[in-house]
Structures are given as C-alpha cells and as structure tokens.
Amino acid sequence: DQQVKQNSPSLSVQEGRISILNCDYTNSMFDYFLWYKKYPAEGPTFLISISSIKDKNEDGRFTVFLNKSAKHLSLHIVPSQPGDSAVYFCAASGSGSGAGSYQLTFGKGTKLSVIP
Amino acid sequence: GAGVSQTPSNKVTEKGKYVELRCDPISGHTALYWYRQSLGQGPEFLIYFQGTGAADDSGLPNDRFFAVRPEGSVSTLKIQRTERGDSAVYLCASSPGPNQPQHFGDGTRLSIL
Numbered sequence: 131d132q133q134v135k136q137n138s139p140s141l142s143v144q145e146g147r148i149s150i151l152n153c154d155y156t157n158s159m160f161d162y163f164l165w166y167k168k169y170p171a172e173g174p175t176f177l178i179s180i181s182s183i184k185d186k187n188e189d190g191r192f193t194v195f196l197n198k199s200a201k202h203l204s205l206h207i208v209p210s211q212p213g214d215s216a217v218y219f220c221a222a223s224g225s226g227s228g229a230g231s232y233q234l235t236f237g238k239g240t241k242l243s244v245i246p
Numbered sequence: 247g248a249g250v251s252q253t254p255s256n257k258v259t260e261k262g263k264y265v266e267l268r269c270d271p272i273s274g275h276t277a278l279y280w281y282r283q284s285l286g287q288g289p290e291f292l293i294y295f296q297g298t299g300a301a302d303d304s305g306l307p308n309d310r311f312f313a314v315r316p317e318g319s320v321s322t323l324k325i326q327r328t329e330r331g332d333s334a335v336y337l338c339a340s341s342p343g344p345n346q347p348q349h350f351g352d353g354t355r356l357s358i359l
Contacts, residue, residue, distance in 0.1 A: 164347060173337055173350035174289070219288050232277065232344040233302070236288025
C-alpha cells in the first residue's frame with residue numbers, strides 16, 4: 131500500500147504558464163512534507179518543504195500548498211521554464227519523536243515537461 | 247560547498263559477489279541516510295545514522311545488507327551474496343540533524359548480472 135501517491139505520471143506545460151503537481155497521502159502521522167526535483171543520472175535535489183502547522187510555503191517561483199483535511203498537497207511553479215523539466219517527487223515524514231520520524235516516504239514521481 | 251559524494255557511480259558485478267558502496271556526506275551533517283530506488287519508483291528508506299550509530303535499520307531488506315559509519319562521517323553500505331533483485335540505484339543523503347531537509351548524492355547504480 132502506497133502511503134504517498136502521485137497519480138499523474140507525467141505533465142506537459144507551456145513555458146511561462148503555471149505547473150501544478152499533486153500529491154496525496156494516507157498516513158495521518160505524516161506532518162512534514164517535501165518536494166524534490168530529479169534530473170536523469172542525478173540524485174534528488176531538495177526544492178521546498180512545509181510543516182503541517184502551515185498551509186502554504188513560498189520560495190521564489192515555487193509554492194507548496196497543504197490541505198490536511200484532504201491529505202493533499204500540491205506544488206505550483208510559476209512561471210514554468212524549460213529548465214524545470216524533470217521528475218518531481220513528493221515525500222513525507224512524521225516530524226515528532228519516535229521511530230520513523232526522519233524516514234522519508236516518497237511517491238513515484240511526476241515527470242514534468244515544459245515546452246518552449 | 248561540496249555536496250554528498252557517492253562512489254562508485256556505477257558498479258556491475260556477478261550474482262553472489264560482495265559489494266561495498268561508499269557515501270561521503272556534507273561536512274558537519276550528523277544525520278546520514280541510505281535509500282534504494284528501483285526503476286519507476288521513488289526512493290525507499292534503508293537505514294538512518296545519527297553520528298556513528300545506526301538509529302534505525304528497519305528498511306534493510308534482509309541480513310545480507312549491512313551499513314557502518316565508524317567515525318560519524320563516511321558511511322559504507324555492504325551487500326553480501328548479491329542477487330539480481332538487488333539491482334537498483336542506491337542513494338545516500340545527509341542532513342544537519344534529523345527532521346531537516348535531506349540532501350542527496352547522485353547515487354550508485356548497482357547492476358547484478
């Protein structure tokens with residue numbers, strides 16, 4: 131059973147438009163969420179995170195939204211640029227003490243293609 | 247500054263052999279993690295070190311897998327009697343402490359023939 135789900139394997143967006151990547155989770159103990167970007171043959175690169183005490187976090191062109199009641203988060207990229215083309219992974223952990231609070235549980239990723 | 251460094255970048259070996267994968271974390275990061283990523287999947291947690299000790303090895307698939315971090319910096323993931331199903335990209339990450347964003351290396355692509 132997948133605890134973090136990214137239901138869209140791929141997404142294509144025109145350059146300059148908004149990219150919206152979605153992620154759903156099932157484990158109510160998750161309270162810290164991260165997005166990573168991955169280029170081929172490279173490791174995942176940390177983009178942005180959000181704690182469950184917030185519903186929005188913004189960093190430049192990247193904004194993450196968290197809807198705890200729906201167990202849903204999304205990453206908005208605006209404006210999208212060709213260099214944003216990569217696989218995006220959603221990840222979650224429980225930030226409290228105890229086993230598993232540091233383990234990241236990842237989704238399967240969404241491949242974003244930004245078309246010039 | 248230097249990121250997480252993993253060597254080798256690629257490793258091809260025969261079934262039944264022993265392999266060691268090395269991870270050099272970001273300087274000053276006390277927390278170190280190993281993950282495994284199979285094709286089409288996200289990374290899956292293997293083991294977490296805080297300092298020299300393995301604080302959680304619950305993700306190791308079986309007793310053929312073992313990891314050490316003797317001086318609290320470099321870590322080595324060891325796999326005995328390799329099997330074809332062990333083929334994957336093995337990723338190492340480090341963070342300044344637990345519950346902080348983890349920074350990944352580029353991984354070691356392990357292929358068992």
